[in-house]
Amino acid sequence: MSRARTTREGLARLSVNQETVRQLSLAELARGAAELGIGGVGLWREPVRAHGPAAAARLMRRHGLAVTSLCRGGFFTAREPAARRAALDDNRAALDEAAELGTGVLVLVPGGLPEGERDLAAARERVADALAELVPAARERGVRLALEPLHPMYAADRCVVSTLGQALDLAGRFPAEEVGVVVDAYHLWWDERVPRQLARAGAQHRIALLQLADWVTPLPAGVLLGRGQLGDGAIDLRAFRAWTEAAGYRGPVEVEIFNPALWERDGTQVLRETAARYLRHVL
Amino acid sequence: MSRARTTREGLARLSVNQETVRQLSLAELARGAAELGIGGVGLWREPVRAHGPAAAARLMRRHGLAVTSLCRGGFFTAREPAARRAALDDNRAALDEAAELGTGVLVLVPGGLPEGERDLAAARERVADALAELVPAARERGVRLALEPLHPMYAADRCVVSTLGQALDLAGRFPAEEVGVVVDAYHLWWDERVPRQLARAGAQHRIALLQLADWVTPLPAGVLLGRGQLGDGAIDLRAFRAWTEAAGYRGPVEVEIFNPALWERDGTQVLRETAARYLRHVL
Numbered sequence: 001m002s003r004a005r006t007t008r009e010g011l012a013r014l015s016v017n018q019e020t021v022r023q024l025s026l027a028e029l030a031r032g033a034a035e036l037g038i039g040g041v042g043l044w045r046e047p048v049r050a051h052g053p054a055a056a057a058r059l060m061r062r063h064g065l066a067v068t069s070l071c072r073g074g075f076f077t078a079r080e081p082a083a084r085r086a087a088l089d090d091n092r093a094a095l096d097e098a099a100e101l102g103t104g105v106l107v108l109v110p111g112g113l114p115e116g117e118r119d120l121a122a123a124r125e126r127v128a129d130a131l132a133e134l135v136p137a138a139r140e141r142g143v144r145l146a147l148e149p150l151h152p153m154y155a156a157d158r159c160v161v162s163t164l165g166q167a168l169d170l171a172g173r174f175p176a177e178e179v180g181v182v183v184d185a186y187h188l189w190w191d192e193r194v195p196r197q198l199a200r201a202g203a204q205h206r207i208a209l210l211q212l213a214d215w216v217t218p219l220p221a222g223v224l225l226g227r228g229q230l231g232d233g234a235i236d237l238r239a240f241r242a243w244t245e246a247a248g249y250r251g252p253v254e255v256e257i258f259n260p261a262l263w264e265r266d267g268t269q270v271l272r273e274t275a276a277r278y279l280r281h282v283l
Numbered sequence: 284m285s286r287a288r289t290t291r292e293g294l295a296r297l298s299v300n301q302e303t304v305r306q307l308s309l310a311e312l313a314r315g316a317a318e319l320g321i322g323g324v325g326l327w328r329e330p331v332r333a334h335g336p337a338a339a340a341r342l343m344r345r346h347g348l349a350v351t352s353l354c355r356g357g358f359f360t361a362r363e364p365a366a367r368r369a370a371l372d373d374n375r376a377a378l379d380e381a382a383e384l385g386t387g388v389l390v391l392v393p394g395g396l397p398e399g400e401r402d403l404a405a406a407r408e409r410v411a412d413a414l415a416e417l418v419p420a421a422r423e424r425g426v427r428l429a430l431e432p433l434h435p436m437y438a439a440d441r442c443v444v445s446t447l448g449q450a451l452d453l454a455g456r457f458p459a460e461e462v463g464v465v466v467d468a469y470h471l472w473w474d475e476r477v478p479r480q481l482a483r484a485g486a487q488h489r490i491a492l493l494q495l496a497d498w499v500t501p502l503p504a505g506v507l508l509g510r511g512q513l514g515d516g517a518i519d520l521r522a523f524r525a526w527t528e529a530a531g532y533r534g535p536v537e538v539e540i541f542n543p544a545l546w547e548r549d550g551t552q553v554l555r556e557t558a559a560r561y562l563r564h565v566l
Contacts, residue, residue: 117517118518118519119519120473121475151435152434152436152474153435153436153502155472155473156500156517157500162474163474166475189403189438190403190435190445192407192449215438215439217439217440218504218506219436219502219504219506221502221503221504223501223502223506233439234396234400234439236401236402
């Protein structure tokens with residue numbers, strides 16, 4: 001097999017999450033990704049709504065790109081009924097958008113502890129309650145709810161689900177067709193139980209998406225925008241590919257890096273760098 | 284029992300780690316803590332060395348204060364032989380200082396991944412190797428090596444031991460008299476396995492020290508100096524006291540808060556506030 005052909009086949013599985021190159025418009029992202037032979041993109045609700053979900057779907061299809069995920073729903077840990085109802089309504093809207101966009105995966109970040117609360121177990125239970133309410137809508141639309149465990153540093157303010165094990169415990173209460181998990185190396189790399197849990201996730205067909213970013217320090221204030229380009233940090237990214245493949249996952253590998261230093265650069269150049277890093281550090 | 288008596292007995296178990304009020308000299312800390320009826324202090328190597336360990340020991344004894352820990356040894360994950368030897372020598376010096384200071388607990392922060400390495404399992408194994416080398420020295424000096432699992436957000440640059448379970452797995456290879464664990468709520472609060480692991484730790488007599496600080500967001504850049512005063516954050520601190528007591532732990536409750544906002548205030552006032560918060564949110 002020629003080197004060029006290997007490269008092209010390798011990139012077919014790569015998806016670039018829009019936030020990695022947020023300086024690009026949807027059209028620029030589609031053209032840039034397609035030109036490099038990247039297979040898919042992960043999109044965010046705000047820009048998709050601005051473009052129109054159906055038009056965004058057509059744009060990606062025209063460039064031969066899969067939409068590997070819509071980010072994101074979730075944030076449904078509120079206890080107060082009105083806030084809870086509003087969150088569920090918003091998640092139903094996100095399911096509509098995902099269906100119109102033609103993606104089978106709605107990424108869910110469950111949300112943190114409501115102000116003044118300290119009961120993580122109760123908040124996690126409310127995540128299960130929210131999933132139960134959303135499952136019928138997900139089934140109708142043919143979109144999978146993909147629960148994402150976030151790094152424990154977000155447990156208070158963004159995501160009370162901190163490990164793959166917790167996410168699988170929650171997802172396991174529902175059919176795998178409707179509720180899966182997102183495996184993001186950035187959030188899970190420190191946890192020695194991950195290989196075992198990925199085997200469990202694979203056996204249950206729960207892996208909805210593999211996402212990658214590297215772990216670099218020092219973390220910035222707020223710890224949201226400090227993700228590293230593939231290969232720049234501490235994570236054994238290749239191991240995540242190997243573990244998920246061993247678990248039977250053959251889906252997209254989506255690179256999602258939140259980093260202002262990447263946003264300041266030429267977006268097409270960042271796309272090219274990301275593809276090269278993927279070939280070098282993941283494949 | 285009178286309210287005043289309850290308060291005084293309650294504070295006897297409280298220890299204030301020096302870094303909580305680093306604006307105070309050792310003499311000011313000793314006087315301030317003793318006046319409030321606080322039972323102990325946790326000290327750091329640099330100021331202890333500057334004061335002289337024996338003189339520091341006399342000062343605390345004169346004020347009726349226990350020295351509940353010396354912070355800290357560890358940082359022995361280097362692979363390179365010279366760096367590794369230097370780290371072990373430094374830890375032996377820390378054991379000497381702890382013995383002279385009259386504390387039975389040397390807190391160990393194991394260290395992160397060496398530059399360019401990505402193998403967490405191998406680095407954790409080097410922690411076990413270092414413990415094996417230090418155990419005889421600890422035994423001779425009557426000082427316990429107290430392995431501290433740090434929050435997973437420090438896994439790359441400070442501590443490859445991220446959970447109480449990992450710390451217990453490592454400590455369990457050595458006699459409990461010589462190797463224990465530090466249970467710091469700030470690092471462990473997000474982990475639902477902690478109550479179970481504390482029961483295991485208690486059954487093995489591994490709990491060398493309970494430390495408390497609260498979790499507040501947003502985290503500052505570098506994520507080192509963002510700990511909250513007791514009661515200001517997301518952690519159920521009382522649960523940590525209850526779990527450790529259920530596990531048979533009757534030792535000190537050391538409050539260790541790294542927060543520049545506390546350092547800017549009058550240190551004696553911060554001591555008083557800490558004692559009041561302890562009575563309200565922990566007892």
